[in-house]
Amino acid sequence: MAASNKPLAWRRLLFGLCLFHAVVQDRRKFGPLGWNIRYDFTDSDLSVSLAQLQEYLDHYECPPFKVLQYLVTEINYGGRVTDDKDRRLINTLVRTFCSPDLLEEGYAFSPSRTYTVPDCETVAQFIEVIRGYPLTPNPEIYGLHENADITCQQAETYELLGTLLGLQPRTTSRGSGDSREDVAGRVATDILAKLPAPFNVEAISAAYPTTYKESMNTVLAQEAIRYNALLAVINSSLHAVLKALKGLVVMSPDLEKVVDSLYDNQVPESWAVRAYPSLKPLPSWTADLLERLSFISTWVANGTPAVYWISGFFFPQAFLTGMLQNYARKHALPIDTVSFGFQVKDDSSFGSSCSSGPEDGCYVKGLYLQGACWDNQAHRLGL
Numbered sequence: 001m002a003a004s005n006k007p008l009a010w011r012r013l014l015f016g017l018c019l020f021h022a023v024v025q026d027r028r029k030f031g032p033l034g035w036n037i038r039y040d041f042t043d044s045d046l047s048v049s050l051a052q053l054q055e056y057l058d059h060y061e062c063p064p065f066k067v068l069q070y071l072v073t074e075i076n077y078g079g080r081v082t083d084d085k086d087r088r089l090i091n092t093l094v095r096t097f098c099s100p101d102l103l104e105e106g107y108a109f110s111p112s113r114t115y116t117v118p119d120c121e122t123v124a125q126f127i128e129v130i131r132g133y134p135l136t137p138n139p140e141i142y143g144l145h146e147n148a149d150i151t152c153q154q155a156e157t158y159e160l161l162g163t164l165l166g167l168q169p170r171t172t173s174r175g176s177g178d179s180r181e182d183v184a185g186r187v188a189t190d191i192l193a194k195l196p197a198p199f200n201v202e203a204i205s206a207a208y209p210t211t212y213k214e215s216m217n218t219v220l221a222q223e224a225i226r227y228n229a230l231l232a233v234i235n236s237s238l239h240a241v242l243k244a245l246k247g248l249v250v251m252s253p254d255l256e257k258v259v260d261s262l263y264d265n266q267v268p269e270s271w272a273v274r275a276y277p278s279l280k281p282l283p284s285w286t287a288d289l290l291e292r293l294s295f296i297s298t299w300v301a302n303g304t305p306a307v308y309w310i311s312g313f314f315f316p317q318a319f320l321t322g323m324l325q326n327y328a329r330k331h332a333l334p335i336d337t338v339s340f341g342f343q344v345k346d347d348s349s350f351g352s353s354c355s356s357g358p359e360d361g362c363y364v365k366g367l368y369l370q371g372a373c374w375d376n377q378a379h380r381l382g383l
Helices: 007-033 043-059 065-076 084-097 123-131 148-167 180-194 201-207 216-245 253-263 282-302 316-330
Strands: 307-309 363-365 373-375 380-382
Touching (some): 007 043, 007 084, 043 065, 065 084, 180 216, 180 253, 201 216, 216 282, 216 316
Parallel strands (some): 307 363
Antiparallel strands (some): 373 380
16 A cells, blocks of 8 residues: 555555456456457456556656556557457546546546545555445446346356256156157257258359359358358268267267257257357257258249348358449449448338349348337337
8 A cells, every 4th residue: 555655646546457457357247248359367467557557656746647548458458459449448448447537536437436436545444445335236337338237147147057957967767758868869860850951062153153243142152161061060960979879989078068968959069169150049040040041042043032131141241241342343433432321121021022132232131129129100210
């Protein structure tokens, strides 16, 4: 508490940087709402920042806060931050916890004033103040909306349910029902029976050749390649599981994990890392995969669809880029000057009744709203 020759400023800024360290660490529990990338900030980041703070307090009459903020966010903590949006975020956060305002009496770190600069002189007094803080912090201290707690609680619930699934017995006593191996084998056989054959990429490339004015042909071929890679992983792992259950091959640790996932109705990790992002359980995930494959198959068989199911793309970013390329090449415009415009169709049956696409751009379906709905009568968002 007396490490600097400016004890009042030192205590307040020390508390602010310690709280800043706690905030950047705890934001990770909010997932992508907290940080785009999960960074491993360490206590050494805080220790170096405090040493620099003490140095500048002792050698300058007025602490150079801009220099301190730069050192903290761009060098000490920022050396780990690689995402440009995360870098902007941490530069914004530090202004709350390391600024001249902290030297003022009663400065608050949050709008509700739950967290303020304590007027303490000893470690015991600081600890007493910290013990008075809520055990479950409000998201406002992290700079987040209160609804961010929903995401955090959902993640904790999923982790709890996953732990409970992992604790359930893997064996059954004789006569008490199907065993784990029976259930996994039945699920594997059922999925294999539903899976279609891989796409013939060579035939697709011949029927839809790459052309300057139609980027969707390239998108289609790339989608077929990605789905083929996923189908190959699923087929190989399920056939290996069935052989292992029959004792024809050794049950390796990787196959054991697949069996556990099939028994728990979860998507095996070896599939998830090769697949598109999804939070569905295994039955819904399998049904969704079959719908996606049907979408691509219909495209191959019947030609370019009038309405694209944007949720059915393995990599929708390629589809969006392809649409921009089509428009830019058609009108001889630089692609970096082209952006999307949107027009919502109020007719709920438009997707099924539409027989051809627009002159420019495309029709898409499969977008969802969370926390609101679309009012077809008023042509705006509704509750």
